[in-house]
Amino acid sequence: MESRRLPYLLLLPATLFLVxxxxxxxxxxAFQAFTxxxxxxxxxxxxxxxxxxxxxxxxNTLLLAVVIVPLQLxxxxxxxxxxxxxxxxxxxxxxxxxxxxxxSDLAAGLVWLAIFERNGFFNSLLANLxxxxxxxxxxxxxxxxxxxxxxxxxxxxxxxxxxxxxxVAGMGLIPKEYYEAAEVFGAGxxxxxxxxxxxxxxxxxxxxxxLRTILAFEVFAVVAALAGTNMPILMGEVYEWQxxxxxRKVAAAYALVILAISIGFTLFFLFxxxxxxxxxx
Amino acid sequence: xxxxxxxxxxxxxxxxxxxxxxxxxIVVVLCVWVLLPIYLIAVNALSAPAEVTGWPKRFYPSFDFxxxxxxxxxxxxxxxxxxxxxxxxxxxxxAIGLGAPAGYALARFRxxxxxxxxxxxxxxxxFPLPLLALPLAVLFIRTGLDxxxxxxxxxxxxxxxxxxxxxxxxLFLSIPYELEEAAFTLGCTRLQAFRKVVLPLALPGIAAxxxxxxxxxxxxxxxxAVLTIQNKTLTAFLLQSxxxxxxxxxxxxGAVLVIPALVFLFAVRKYLFxxxxxxxx
Numbered sequence: 308m309e310s311r312r313l314p315y316l317l318l319l320p321a322t323l324f325l326v327x328x329x330x331x332x333x334x335x336x337a338f339q340a341f342t343x344x345x346x347x348x349x350x351x352x353x354x355x356x357x358x359x360x361x362x363x364x365x366x367n368t369l370l371l372a373v374v375i376v377p378l379q380l381x382x383x384x385x386x387x388x389x390x391x392x393x394x395x396x397x398x399x400x401x402x403x404x405x406x407x408x409x410x411s412d413l414a415a416g417l418v419w420l421a422i423f424e425r426n427g428f429f430n431s432l433l434a435n436l437x438x439x440x441x442x443x444x445x446x447x448x449x450x451x452x453x454x455x456x457x458x459x460x461x462x463x464x465x466x467x468x469x470x471x472x473x474x475v476a477g478m479g480l481i482p483k484e485y486y487e488a489a490e491v492f493g494a495g496x497x498x499x500x501x502x503x504x505x506x507x508x509x510x511x512x513x514x515x516x517x518l519r520t521i522l523a524f525e526v527f528a529v530v531a532a533l534a535g536t537n538m539p540i541l542m543g544e545v546y547e548w549q550x551x552x553x554x555r556k557v558a559a560a561y562a563l564v565i566l567a568i569s570i571g572f573t574l575f576f577l578f579x580x581x582x583x584x585x586x587x588x
Numbered sequence: 589x590x591x592x593x594x595x596x597x598x599x600x601x602x603x604x605x606x607x608x609x610x611x612x613x614i615v616v617v618l619c620v621w622v623l624l625p626i627y628l629i630a631v632n633a634l635s636a637p638a639e640v641t642g643w644p645k646r647f648y649p650s651f652d653f654x655x656x657x658x659x660x661x662x663x664x665x666x667x668x669x670x671x672x673x674x675x676x677x678x679x680x681x682x683a684i685g686l687g688a689p690a691g692y693a694l695a696r697f698r699x700x701x702x703x704x705x706x707x708x709x710x711x712x713x714x715f716p717l718p719l720l721a722l723p724l725a726v727l728f729i730r731t732g733l734d735x736x737x738x739x740x741x742x743x744x745x746x747x748x749x750x751x752x753x754x755x756x757x758x759l760f761l762s763i764p765y766e767l768e769e770a771a772f773t774l775g776c777t778r779l780q781a782f783r784k785v786v787l788p789l790a791l792p793g794i795a796a797x798x799x800x801x802x803x804x805x806x807x808x809x810x811x812x813a814v815l816t817i818q819n820k821t822l823t824a825f826l827l828q829s830x831x832x833x834x835x836x837x838x839x840x841x842g843a844v845l846v847i848p849a850l851v852f853l854f855a856v857r858k859y860l861f862x863x864x865x866x867x868x869x
Contacts (some may be wrong), residue, residue, distance in 0.1 A: 329717075402854075403623060411806070422625060559722055
């Protein structure tokens with residue numbers, strides 16, 4: 308009898324907490340976005356869309372995600388295949404490669420600002436090599452392409468570690484016999500990777516892609532630190548409307564846009580990377 | 589060892605070792621890729637303000653503590669640092685206090701509604717959680733929690749709680765139930781058995797999930813910036829002062845933000861895969 312009720316008692320605090328601070332706020336944010344003065348309205352969305360920054364922010368955010376996430380997946384796959392095969396120093400290498408896991412996006416932005424600001428380390432290196440006499444501005448509004456490239460680099464640096472950990476965990480689940488069998492049939496390392504690792508890693512790749520894509524749409528502080536207002540992004544606009552312009556309704560509308568894109572991409576990955584039963588290890 | 593296994597014939601030894609050098613080279617390059625930016629911001633933090641803004645820059649620190657001193661004495665920084673620590677400790681306490689019982693219940697009992705609860709926890713991952721700050725800002729004003737440390741800690745707990753539940757779940761799962769049963773036969777109640785048998789075994793893992801919650805809160809930028817004005821955390825302070833703060837302040841702040849990341853990863857390195865690897869299932 309005791310153990311009948313005990314699990315529910317143990318779950319109660321966490322459940323209540325999630326209902327109050329997770330479920331309720333999401334209902335509330337939708338409510339905020341669709342109402343004005345008590346009635347249902349699409350005015351907040353109209354106001355959001357008619358701001359010139361909306362299209363730019365949406366485009367920049369999507370573009371960043373589309374460039375960063377695939378690069379990240381490729382980089383993490385390389386790192387994961389190397390680290391799982393390492394015999395000596397595996398733990399040290401894994402420790403170093405996962406350090407960015409604990410680094411905040413703001414700190415990452417400041418770290419890369421130190422490298423690419425006008426008097427930063429990158430310009431200093433070029434000067435020391437005799438390739439430059441006057442510092443170049445990489446992060447100004449005139450240099451949209453280098454600005455974008457530096458943001459991509461900073462995000463690659465900071466957030467590839469999550470993908471790496473998920474993939475390394477997934478590779479650990481692949482039975483060694485599969486590789487041995489492939490080797491017996493004469494498959495080289497590349498072929499083993501394509502024919503054994505990738506298909507069996509699909510569930511992990513799916514998880515990593517969902518996790519990272521959602522986080523990519525939340526990109527905020529890296530851009531704020533490196534670009535300021537020179538590169539509008541969705542999360543930056545939410546902040547702007549909420550904090551500077553004090554218009555919670557439009558901020559909520561932006562929030563729903565981010566939410567919709569996140570859910571859309573999650574469903575997309577769930578659908579396109581479906582695991583058929585025979586593919587399960 | 590893999591070399592020995594793969595090359596029964598001596599003639600094959602050469603290409604394998606070439607591949608090995610290649611692997612080592614990639615490993616070294618990627619380690620430098622992760623570590624060099626951290627080194628460079630440390631150089632900035634450990635140089636005098638004039639050196640930080642000077643041109644061209646040196647690639648090693650002068651071990652002048654001027655920048656750090658400037659940072660600590662800057663108006664609002666000491667208070668922001670303290671707020672960051674307090675909010676992070678509150679988050680850690682809440683996440684473990686609410687999460688560990690839930691993790692224990694999931695690991696030890698079979699009951700109706702277990703799957704729905706797991707779904708609720710996993711669902712939190714598919715949502716951009718920092719956006720919770722928007723509706724909660726309204727709720728907090730109504731309840732007097734606005735601009736308070738505990739209010740922010742509650743939001744940070746929604747970020748950390750799902751992980752605390754999943755980590756403790758896998759942790760308790762790894763401790764054999766037979767140990768508890770043995771304690772029951774020796775006359776222990778469930779609570780005594782938990783305290784004397786399970787808790788000592790689980791403590792390091794629980795500590796790791798606590799450290800994880802701490803760093804989650806420490807690193808969080810968006811909600812902190814939206815929800816606090818007087819009680820700014822360090823990330824909120826740095827973000828809001830980006831427009832006017834001098835470079836030495838930014839870089840010293842960035843370096844201070846990074847330090848817990850290094851400690852964090854060292855503390856949780858054993859549990860890294862139960863932190864994220866769970867996402868595989």
